[in-house]
Each structure stands twice: as structure tokens, then as C-alpha cells.
Amino acid sequence: MNPEAIRDKVAIVGMGCCKFGENWDKSPEDMIVEAAFEAYEDAGIDEPQKVIEAVFCGAVYPSKGTAEVADALKLFGRPVSMVQNYCATGTDALRFGAFAVACGMYDTVMVVGFDKPKDRGVSGPSAVTTGVRGLPMTPAGWFALCAARYFETYKASREDLARIAVKNHHNGTLAPKSMIKKEITVEDVLKAPIISWPFGLYDCCAQSDGAAVAILTRRELARSFRDDYVLIRAITIALGPNPQADPSFDFLRWKPTVYAAQDAYKQAGIRNPRKEIHVAQVHDCFTLTELLTYEDLGFAEKGSAKEHIASGTFELGGELPVNTDGGLKSFGHPTGATGVRMLYENYKQLQGKAGPRQVKNATVALSHNLGGAPQTCGIAIVTMP
Amino acid sequence: MSQVGIRSQGVYIPMLRLALGAISGGRKASGGSGERSVAYFDEDAVTMAVAAGTNCLEGIERSTVDGLLFASTSYPYREKQGASLIAKALDLRRDVFTADFCDTTRAGTIALRAALDAVRAGSLQQVLVIASDARPAPPRSPLERNFGDAAVAFLIAREEVAADFAIHVCLADEIRDIWRTEHDRFVRSWEERFVVEHGYGDNLRDAISRCLQRSGLQTSELDKVAVYSPDARSHLGVLRRFGFESNRIQDPLFGRVGNCGAALAPLLLAAALEEARPGQRILWANYGDGADAFLVQTQEPVTGLVRRRGVAWHLARRKEFSDYDRFLAFRDLYPSDADRRGGQGVSATVHFRDRNEDISFHGQRCRRCGTEQFPFQRVCFQCFARDDFEEVRLSDRQGKVMSFTFDYFAGSPDPPLIVTTIEAQGGARVYLQMTDASPNEVKLDLPVEFTFRKIHEYGGTPNYFWKCTPVRNPL
Numbered sequence: 001m002n003p004e005a006i007r008d009k010v011a012i013v014g015m016g017c018c019k020f021g022e023n024w025d026k027s028p029e030d031m032i033v034e035a036a037f038e039a040y041e042d043a044g045i046d047e048p049q050k051v052i053e054a055v056f057c058g059a060v061y062p063s064k065g066t067a068e069v070a071d072a073l074k075l076f077g078r079p080v081s082m083v084q085n086y087c088a089t090g091t092d093a094l095r096f097g098a099f100a101v102a103c104g105m106y107d108t109v110m111v112v113g114f115d116k117p118k119d120r121g122v123s124g125p126s127a128v129t130t131g132v133r134g135l136p137m138t139p140a141g142w143f144a145l146c147a148a149r150y151f152e153t154y155k156a157s158r159e160d161l162a163r164i165a166v167k168n169h170h171n172g173t174l175a176p177k178s179m180i181k182k183e184i185t186v187e188d189v190l191k192a193p194i195i196s197w198p199f200g201l202y203d204c205c206a207q208s209d210g211a212a213v214a215i216l217t218r219r220e221l222a223r224s225f226r227d228d229y230v231l232i233r234a235i236t237i238a239l240g241p242n243p244q245a246d247p248s249f250d251f252l253r254w255k256p257t258v259y260a261a262q263d264a265y266k267q268a269g270i271r272n273p274r275k276e277i278h279v280a281q282v283h284d285c286f287t288l289t290e291l292l293t294y295e296d297l298g299f300a301e302k303g304s305a306k307e308h309i310a311s312g313t314f315e316l317g318g319e320l321p322v323n324t325d326g327g328l329k330s331f332g333h334p335t336g337a338t339g340v341r342m343l344y345e346n347y348k349q350l351q352g353k354a355g356p357r358q359v360k361n362a363t364v365a366l367s368h369n370l371g372g373a374p375q376t377c378g379i380a381i382v383t384m385p
Numbered sequence: 386m387s388q389v390g391i392r393s394q395g396v397y398i399p400m401l402r403l404a405l406g407a408i409s410g411g412r413k414a415s416g417g418s419g420e421r422s423v424a425y426f427d428e429d430a431v432t433m434a435v436a437a438g439t440n441c442l443e444g445i446e447r448s449t450v451d452g453l454l455f456a457s458t459s460y461p462y463r464e465k466q467g468a469s470l471i472a473k474a475l476d477l478r479r480d481v482f483t484a485d486f487c488d489t490t491r492a493g494t495i496a497l498r499a500a501l502d503a504v505r506a507g508s509l510q511q512v513l514v515i516a517s518d519a520r521p522a523p524p525r526s527p528l529e530r531n532f533g534d535a536a537v538a539f540l541i542a543r544e545e546v547a548a549d550f551a552i553h554v555c556l557a558d559e560i561r562d563i564w565r566t567e568h569d570r571f572v573r574s575w576e577e578r579f580v581v582e583h584g585y586g587d588n589l590r591d592a593i594s595r596c597l598q599r600s601g602l603q604t605s606e607l608d609k610v611a612v613y614s615p616d617a618r619s620h621l622g623v624l625r626r627f628g629f630e631s632n633r634i635q636d637p638l639f640g641r642v643g644n645c646g647a648a649l650a651p652l653l654l655a656a657a658l659e660e661a662r663p664g665q666r667i668l669w670a671n672y673g674d675g676a677d678a679f680l681v682q683t684q685e686p687v688t689g690l691v692r693r694r695g696v697a698w699h700l701a702r703r704k705e706f707s708d709y710d711r712f713l714a715f716r717d718l719y720p721s722d723a724d725r726r727g728g729q730g731v732s733a734t735v736h737f738r739d740r741n742e743d744i745s746f747h748g749q750r751c752r753r754c755g756t757e758q759f760p761f762q763r764v765c766f767q768c769f770a771r772d773d774f775e776e777v778r779l780s781d782r783q784g785k786v787m788s789f790t791f792d793y794f795a796g797s798p799d800p801p802l803i804v805t806t807i808e809a810q811g812g813a814r815v816y817l818q819m820t821d822a823s824p825n826e827v828k829l830d831l832p833v834e835f836t837f838r839k840i841h842e843y844g845g846t847p848n849y850f851w852k853c854t855p856v857r858n859p860l
Contacts, residue, residue, distance in 0.1 A: 132739065132840060132848050132849075133742070133743060133816070133840075133850055138794045138795050141794075141795065144790035145790065145806060146788065148788050148790075148829055149829060193793070195792075195793055196790045196793065196804075197791040243806075244806055244816035245758065245766075245814055245815075246766060246814060247757065247767065247813065247814050248766070249806075249814065251806075
């Protein structure tokens with residue numbers, strides 16, 4: 001494998017994101033059109049039918065599949081494909097789009113991440129029913145699996161988790177397109193009804209509808225779209241064993257993140273992630289997921305996350321701000337859109353267009369998704385040229 | 386020893402006990418003080434039978450058992466054999482003879498008689514007889530106060546016999562005293578005094594008289610009499626007429642367990658044998674559409690019959706509750722959000738493929754590196770060897786809690802659902818629900834054992850899998 005094969009070869013020249021939320025009055029097509037036309041405008045594309053040569057979609061709950069995107073945007077007579085990779089779906093769609101451009105087959109492609117879970121008629125994710133074993137079971141239950149052992153080993157507590165929720169709620173109030181704009185306190189988090197211990201209501205992200213779009217082109221063509229384009233430095237997906245069955249699991253980390261980080265940093269040539277990455281959007285489906293991710297991505301030593309949480313390392317204005325737009329917690333989590341939404345925030349941050357959320361002098365940004373039980377991780381690192 | 390009889394016995398009484406006062410709405414009503422055993426929401430006649438069978442087979446090589454007879458009036462399926470399901474959960478051999486005995490509280494003794502006959506005839510070598518009942522009673526009815534839930538297993542063999550059956554009398558009778566048609570949700574009964582006098586009394590007297598007559602024994606030569614009773618008193622009226630004093634009459638456990646149907650007479654014999662010495666004579670009788678009576682004689686091995694968990698252990702292992710609404714929820718009689726029967730159900734083909742894992746609770750051991758794993762893998766987690774595994778039974782091992790959560794969102798009749806990852810002895814990690822436990826007892830490294838339970842009822846059928854439960858030592 002050549003870890004540098006993709007490095008800085010593909011540019012992001014336009015992005016769009018619809019308002020996330022319980023979009024009862026919008027269809028998936030409505031959200032896709034909103035995000036795509038914002039991206040067209042951002043890239044200065046007047047005739048998308050002529051410019052977009054291929055489309056890579058990601059959705060976990062599509063009602064029709066690729067036709068949903070092709071019909072909405074009238075992008076016919078060209079490849080439209082769809083990938084699914086749990087919560088890393090959006091990042092994986094981006095990865096396929098980047099490879100399609102890097103291999104030289106297409107000049108300009110579009111990546112569309114979307115999902116409409118609120119049309120399923122359930123509040124929050126539903127209990128899963130596929131077989132006899134392990135049922136009924138919820139995502140909160142899966143992601144809580146590390147809590148007891150991590151808490152005991154490193155003397156962490158629900159309060160440390162609560163501070164993550166407080167931070168992400170605050171950041172969400174600063175993002176115009178976020179679902180939830182509500183400041184909360186540590187006490188609010190601790191007093192909320194328990195969903196699956198140690199997660200109370202505020203430890204869980206907001207499931208929402210949404211769509212986000214990226215337009216990719218070859219680096220050599222990027223300047224014909226804009227000057228402040230952003231480059232894909234590294235992109236990867238890694239799977240890990242099912243933590244419910246893995247005989248060697250220690251319940252102190254999520255292996256998929258550890259594996260994906262190794263590969264992403266090798267691709268990007270990063271040795272000291274906390275210094276070399278300036279802003280990050282990480283998967284905070286539950287507060288503990290964000291805490292473990294700090295350590296699994298090497299932003300903090302294993303076991304030290306709570307000290308960094310207390311000292312504000314990952315807050316806006318901290319050494320390495322994380323989830324500057326509110327994260328899954330406040331911005332919302334339409335599964336297939338999330339990876340692309342994270343890229344949207346990093347793109348705006350690198351361009352200096354993040355408004356009150358702006359991280360100073362950011363030139364390298366990371367986005368991270370973790371999905372399944374969890375078993376899959378996607379990481380994308382983007383930079384300014 | 387050429388006599389055929391009981392080589393081993395096993396008992397299971399669910400942990401929960403409902404105060405009888407809770408059923409009568411706190412009023413001091415008939416049924417009085419005391420309590421009854423209650424199958425938890427994930428238990429039924431099948432799961433209790435598996436627990437009693439596991440208890441009975443402790444220390445016995447399972448491949449030596451070639452018959453399983455299952456007796457119950459409350460088995461959840463109308464068509465589909467229970468004995469074959471229980472045999473699979475007990476990991477018995479493929480060529481095991483299985484049969485269900487049903488429809489009457491006498492099913493347990495009838496099954497035992499059939500097992501004796503089969504072993505004596507030499508057509509089977511060792512037969513497991515399991516009686517198990519969790520009978521449905523109308524809410525707040527006298528029957529609900531009267532009933533209890535339990536299971537008992539006897540292993541019938543010709544070697545190492547602890548108790549043999551010198552005489553047995555079986556009488557059939559036609560009487561509609563207790564019944565339940567295909568369309569009745571609950572057990573129904575005719576007027577109590579009619580039932581006791583003409584059903585219970587007449588039949589039992591006749592069976593006991595015939596048994597005594599054939600034995601040539603006087604009642605004074607019997608050490609104990611263990612007899613099914615429909616309530617706490619009726620057996621006394623019958624037995625005192627034969628001249629048995631109270632101290633020779635086995636307590637039928639009303640106010641502690643309750644009438645556990647087909648399992649009641651077996652439970653009383655198990656209790657009597659638990660306390661018996663070698664060389665004693667026990668008169669054992671049962672009632673239901675007729676009556677059975679047996680002369681049971683204890684042998685030397687009876688002193689070794691008390692297994693780790695006998696009747697006394699189960700009576701000591703109890704958790705009281707008096708929340709009647711919670712009881713109704715366990716019986717699926719209380720309206721709740723928890724959808725226990727919705728959905729299209731679990732794929733029968735998936736269940737078919739997974740039955741060694743889900744019912745027999747087999748994991749596998751890698752022949753190359755020795756790593757144990759669950760569920761079955763084609764490629765080893767550790768050394769990546771392909772298809773080089775042997776199956777290992779996890780059900781009779783213990784384990785420890787590696788991780789846990791309390792899920793309030795998963796839709797349980799008794800939230801929160803306790804969800805754990807367990808490391809079974811040997812190293813396999815298994816993702817399991819914990820049952821018969823409350824969140825405040827759960828901690829890392831807690832020792833657990835495995836118990837066969839209903840995991841959910843999607844599709845309207847009981848779907849069985851294993852759960853873990855804390856190892857308890859009540860005595």
C-alpha cells in the first residue's frame with residue numbers, strides 16, 4: 001500500500017448543508033436540493049449538469065436509494081452510486097469520490113450524504129430486532145459498553161461526560177444550521193432521565209434529518225473554481241471486531257478508531273496529533289464516545305481525558321477545539337449526512353468562515369466517525385494548500 | 386442394583402415471591418398471609434424445566450441420558466414439542482427419545498411411570514423426567530392466590546438408585562373440576578367443595594387404599610406421605626382418615642410456593658427425599674383426572690441425592706415483592722409500551738442456523754490457538770485459522786461481568802434491562818442480558834452463571850436464549 005497515494009491530490013471546491021432538525025415539512029429530495037444548490041453556488045457552478053461527472057451518495061435509511069439523489073438533482077446519464085458504512089457512511093462516500101477523482105477518470109464529482117430518520121415514526125433510534133441474541137438492544141447500550149471498566153480504571157465519572165455535553169450544547173448555539181440551540185449545565189445533564197447507564201438524555205446525540213454535499217475536483221483544476229479551496233490530505237476507513245464478542249477486548253478504547261487513526265496519520269505524515277491538528281469534528285453519538293475518541297485519536301494520553309476536559313483543551317479557545325459546530329449532540333445526526341456535515345464545518349473553519357466559532361490560524365482539520373456496535377471508523381484529514 | 390428408580394433429582398423455584406395480600410388488593414382476604422412463587426417475565430414452563438434439568442444433571446455425563454419426558458399443563462405451544470426444545474437446551478444427544486405429557490396436573494407422575502416402564506423394559510437406559518408449570522389464573526382470583534410456579538426433574542436409571550418404586554397404582558376418572566379449553570386464557574374450576582370431595586377426595590382415597598393393600602403394609606410402617614393437594618388443608622382430611630399424623634405428612638408448601646400444577650407432586654417427593662434416610666418408605670400420590678399412588682423406598686445413595694440446589698436452597702433463595710401491577714406486567718396482562726408481541730418475528734431460518742449457539746449455548750474453541758469465542762466464527766479472532774474449531778458447551782460454566790449497562794430504552798416489562806458482556810470460564814466473551822438481578826448488585830467481575838430464558842416474544846412466540854444471573858448462596 002502506498003500511504004501517500006491520495007495525499008493532496010483532490011480538492012474540495014464547494015460545500016453545502018441544509019438546516020438539520022426534525023424536518024417534518026421537508027422530503028429527502030428537498031434537503032438534497034438545498035444542500036446541493038448551496039454547494040453549486042459556493043463552487044461557482046452555474047451548469048451542474050455539465051460539470052458534475054459522477055455522484056457518490058451515502059445514506060443509511062434511504063427510501064429509494066440512488067434515484068432519490070438523481071431524481072432530485074436531475075443528474076442523469078452519469079454514474080450515481082451509494083455506499084453504506086454505519087455512521088461512517090458519509091465519510092466513506094467522500095472516500096469513494098476522492099478516489100474516483102484521484103485515479104483520473106473524472107475531473108469533478110459530487111458527494112451527497114443524507115438521511116431522513118424522522119420519517120420512521122420513532123423518537124430516537126429504535127431497539128434493534130434482527131435475530132434472537134442480544135435483543136432488544138439500543139445504540140446507547142452498545143456505546144455504553146466501555147463505561148463501567150473505563151470509569152473504574154481511570155476514576156472518571158458521569159460528571160466528566162456531562163462537561164462534554166455542556167461544551168457541545170454551547171457550540172451548537174453558535175452554528176446557524178444546528179438542530180439544538182440551548183445552553184445546558186452539568187446539573188441538567190446529571191439530573192436528566194437515564195436512557196442507558198451512564199447515559200442520560202443529554203449524553204445522547206440528537207437524531208435528526210439532514211443532507212450535506214461536497215464538490216470535489218482535481219487539485220490542478222481547483223483554482224478555476226476558487227482560491228480558498230481545501231485539500232484532502234488523508235482519508236480512511238477501518239473496521240474492528242465486534243466488541244461484544246472480541247475475546248481480547250479491554251473495554252477501555254474503541255479499536256476501529258485506533259486502527260483508522262494509525263492509517264490516517266501515516267497517510268498525512270502526522271506524528272503529534274494534538275499539535276499538528278488544529279480543529280477536529282469527532283463522533284459524539286454519546287458523550288463517552290467523544291471522551292474515548294480524544295484518547296484513541298492521540299489527542300490525549302490513555303486515561304487522561306478527564307484532565308483535558310476539566311482544563312478546557314477541547315473547548316472553543318482551547319488548545320485543540322473539538323466539535324466546534326455542536327457535534328452530533330447539538331447539530332444533529334442524520335446518519336449518512338454526518339461525515340459530510342463534519343467536513344462542511346472543517347472546510348468553513350479552514351477558510352476562516354466559521355463566524356463566532358472560528359478557530360484561529362487553523363490549517364489542518366480532522367473529522368471522525370464511529371459506527372456499528374461500534375465496528376467501523378472513518379477519518380478524513382483536510383488542509384489548506 | 387437391578388431396581389429401577391431415581392438416580393438424581395433437580396429442582397427449580399423462581400426467585401420472586403408475591404405476597405398473597407397483594408393479589409387481594411391489600412385486603413385480608415381468603416388466601417390469607419404468605420406468598421407464592423412467580424416466574425419472572427422471561428420465564429415459562431420451558432425455561433424452568435431447563436433449570437431443573439440442569440440442576441439434576443450436575444455431575445452426570447449428558448451423553449448417557451437417552452430419554453426426556455416433559456410434563457406440563459402450561460407449555461406455551463399448542464403444536465411443537467417441548468421435550469425436544471428442552472433436550473436441545475440441555476445439550477442432550479441427537480438420538481434422545483422425547484415426549485410431552487400434558488393436560489392434567491397428574492402429567493408429572495404419569496411421565497415418571499412411563500419412564501420407569503421404559504427403563505425396566507430396557508428400551509431406554511437413563512430417562513430424564515421433568516415436570517414444570519406456570520399456570521395462568523384469572524387476575525385477582527382465588528386460583529391466582531392458590532397457584533405457584535416451579536419445576537422438578539428426576540433422572541430414572543437402573544444404577545446408583547436412590548429411591549425405587551415398588552408399587553404403582555394409576556386410576557383414571559372423568560370429572561370436570563379443573564380445565565382449560567383451547568380458547569380459555571386462564572384455568573377454570575368448578576365449585577371448590579365439589580372438587581375436593583368428589584374429585585380429589587374420592588380418587589386419592591381409592592388410589593392410596595389400593596397401594597396400601599397391594600403392599601400389605603400398615604400405615605404405621607410408612608415413614609412419610611407426600612401427596613398433591615389442591616390447597617393448604619384438603620390433603621389433611623384424606624390422610625388423617627388413614628391414620629397419618631401431621632409429622633409424617635409432607636408440607637405441600639402453600640403460602641411459600643403454591644400449587645405448581647404438574648410439578649407439585651414431584652416437588653413434594655423431591656422435598657421428602659432431600660430429608661430422607663436410606664431404608665425408608667414414602668407413600669407418594671398425585672391427583673388430576675384420576676389419581677396415582679406409588680410406594681417409594683429409599684436406598685443407600687439417597688444421602689447423596691441432595692444436589693447443590695435442592696428444595697431448601699430454593700425456598701431460601703427468594704426475593705419478595707408486593708407490586709401487583711409488576712406481577713401483571715410479568716404475565717403480559719398489563720397494558721404497557723413494551724411491545725412484546727409485535728413485529729414480524731425472528732426469522733425461522735436464522736433461528737435454525739443458530740440453534741447450537743442460542744439453545745444449546747455452545748461456543749467454540751480454536752484447535753490451533755485455543756482461544757474460546759462466541760458466537761461461532763468461521764475465522765479465528767486470534768490466529769485467523771479457518772474452520773478449525775470444536776464446539777464447547779458454555780451453559781454449565783460460570784463467568785464474570787466484564788462490562789454492563791442499564792438500558793431504560795430497550796422496552797422491558799421490568800426496566801431497566803441489565804445488559805452485560807460476560808467472560809465465560811475459558812475466555813469466550815458473550816453479550817447477554819442479566820436476569821433475576823437489580824442494578825445495585827451489578828459490578829465488574831461479579832461471578833455469574835447462565836440461565837435459559839425467554840429473551841423476547843417478537844412474532845408472538847417465545848424466543849429463547851440464555852441470560853446471566855448472579856451466583857447466589859442463600860443458605
